[in-house]
Amino acid sequence: MLAKSVHDAGWAAFFFKLSYKAESAGRQFLVVVAHGTSQRCPCGAPNPKRLNDREHVCVECGLVTTRDHASALEILRLGLSLLALTQPEVRVIVA
Ligand SMILES: [Zn+2]
Known part of the structure; x- marks a missing residue:
């Protein structure tokens, strides 16, 4: 239980530092939920895989x-x- 709190606090501190550095460099920092990203193709099609x-x-x-x-x-x-x-003025193109 304590280990999870320490783990979460570690990520929070890491994200805070990344956000600060991104802002100081004129960039944006966004958090994306990466869960399931290995099970989809960037084209949007499902692509189930086993771990191996x-x-x-x-x-x-x-x-x-x-x-x-x-x-x-x-x-x-x-x-x-x-x-x-x-930011609706941003166009998104991923090739
Ligand atoms: Zn695809």
């Missing part, structure tokens, strides 16, 4: 890459979508 499946192959858009790279692209897409919601 390390390759991402999408039959919808043809994207072939590593599981981690596909997850990173999905996290980027989610973050840019969130940014577009908060």
Whole structure:
């Protein structure tokens, strides 16, 4: 129980520092819920995988890459979508 509190406080402090550094660099810091990002393709198609499946192959858009790279692209897409919601003048294009 205490370990979880320490863990949560550690993430909160880390996010605070990231937010501060982003703002001081003229950037924005957004938190994206990364849960399930390895189970979707950045094109939006579901792409279920088991934990030991390390390759991402999408039959919808043809994207072939590593599981981690596909997850990173999905996290980027989610973050840019969130940014577009908060700032409608921002255009979101993920290729
Ligand atoms: Zn796809």
